[in-house]
Amino acid sequence: MEIFYGKCGIGRIKLKLEPIGKCSRCRKNSAIIEIRYAKQKLCQSCFNNFFINRIRRVVEEFKMFNKNERVAVSGGKDSVALLHALKMAFKDQDIFAFYINLGINYYSDHLEKKVIKLCEDLKIPLEIYNLKEKEGYTIDEFLITKYKDKMCSVCGTIKRNIFTLLSVKVNANVLATGHNLDDTVSTMMSLFLIGDFEAIRKLKPVLKPLLNGYPRKIKPLITTPEIEDLYYVSLNELPLQECSCPHGEITTIKQIKNWIDELEKTQPDIKFRLLSIFRKKIIPLYEKNLNEELEDIKACSICSMPSNSEICSKCKRVLELKEYKQKLEDLKIEIDYKELQKMLKENNVIVIDVRSSDEMNELKIENSINIPSEEIEKHLKNLLKFKKTHKIVLYCNSGRKSYALTIRLRNMGFKAYNLKDGILALNFSDYENLLSSSWSD
Ligand SMILES: [Zn+2]
Ligand SMILES: [Zn+2]
Incomplete structure (x- = not known):
């Protein structure tokens, strides 16, 4: 009998289990494994x-x-x-x-x-x-x-x-x-x-x-x-x-x-x-x-496990990963409806509808604040309070106007995101889903 054993990565080890004579211990069963350093051949139970x-x-x-x-x-x-x-x-x-x-x-x-x-x-x-x-x-x-x-x-x-x-x-x-x-x-x-x-x-x-x-x-x-x-x-x-x-x-x-x-x-x-x-x-x-x-062992300041430095090597690596992930996150300026839906489940999101009154239609994201783009400067002072703590999602009908504002807010250091292609790009069921996804703020 041959058994394949998957190794880490893409390798495999082949194990052979074939009768190789009498077992050196019990001298009864047939041996299937040779232990060369001990000069023995063993059956399953003796092994x-x-x-x-x-x-x-x-x-x-x-x-x-x-x-x-x-x-x-x-x-x-x-x-x-x-x-x-x-x-x-x-x-x-x-x-x-x-x-x-x-x-x-x-x-x-x-x-x-x-x-x-x-x-x-x-x-x-x-x-x-x-x-x-x-x-x-x-x-x-x-x-x-x-x-x-x-x-x-x-x-x-x-x-x-x-x-x-x-x-x-x-x-x-x-x-x-x-x-x-x-x-x-x-x-x-x-x-x-x-x-x-x-x-x-x-x-x-x-x-x-x-x-x-x-x-x-x-x-x-x-x-x-x-x-x-x-x-x-x-x-x-x-x-x-x-x-x-x-x-x-x-x-x-x-x-x-x-x-x-x-x-x-x-x-x-x-x-x-x-x-x-x-x-x-x-x-x-x-x-x-x-x-x-000489050994100076202390408790890691993050996880309190024994470590020879202020932050243990596990926590260092995890911090680095978080930084990388943050950078990837920051790289993303536009989000689609699914990502918006996910974001709405968090509590620290402000959604701003930047359309002016003549652009309004029956589509609207629930609990969004309406700040027409022409008036954004007036509201900046209020928004600044949320700069460190909140994500801001902006939308308009086509995504074009809100994109320009997203960039403006990014310039100022906000975590701002644009709803890609605007609210008109949502099909009806996406829109319904969005309405029903619960969120507060
Ligand atoms: Zn045996
Ligand atoms: Zn640690």
Whole structure:
């Protein structure tokens, strides 16, 4: 049997599950997975045990959590195997899952349904955080920013921040993330290449919180090769292999991953050796020379998460996105009837009918103020009061007169918009819709 597993971006991984002789453990069933570094061939059930036992051992070896602690698990695609295996390994543990709907088209909503189903099946409580609803933006929107070719990194920054926030919210002392062996060694190598030893420290199996009151972060999959993670997902029919995120730029880390995969063909234990070198040699060396006092961690002035600068890197990026969106918004001078209808639902809109009495007809936008364009100068003083707080929509019969006034108001710094092609361009049903859309002011 062959299984295709969609990777981030447009790649796919092919997993082969074919009988390859007798299982080295039970010596009964036929083996379908070869674990080369351990010189073993395993059947489905022995592989599952092997996978789950390793997680149990790692949790115990690094004292990741004790039995009274609530363990939060990030429920994204990369941690589905972790969620399932943790539940299998620690049946009585208080495990809590999070899912962040990142607003990624053709992906986030689909995955959300799958995660809900999985958590129901496993009887794990789930907290869903919808980025658009809670914070007013989506990950896809970052495509208009300078981060367009660093989407995975922006996404990671935002997810880390929110997972921490949610852990605090549900009183979880521990936050488990899905970083596997391949993620860890390739990230270590890439940080090594740019000399960022400070960041290498963050790849430890257990990370103490930067500030009191925040969860410690654990990586139970740190010794699990990525491919085995995928096998586990497939064998246990955690139905996620067909969900793949459309973002997935080529990063140094991914290039290093491929390079290490290449080396693995002749040195099956290379990933474990790299992990051990970093853990046992490099990190202790670094920590010996680290002056803990130097680290100046404060609470971000916007979200109050631990950060080493006044505003954390998540909030910085979100602020930048908002600026970009504002610029796009400002670029728009004319709106159509649908956009007007949407705007009318907000409270801070003033609609001005600039027609003079001889241009009036039976069409009129409800609650609009009539200021004929010739008289606008007289009313400017009053309008100025709303310059900072309100949007102003102007209309006339054809859109021509009101456009000139829109520009005049823009010159003065108003957020002014022209109803494109005027009120006569509306067909009857648009007009009826507009009348019935509720608005005040
Ligand atoms: Zn077996
Ligand atoms: Zn922040």
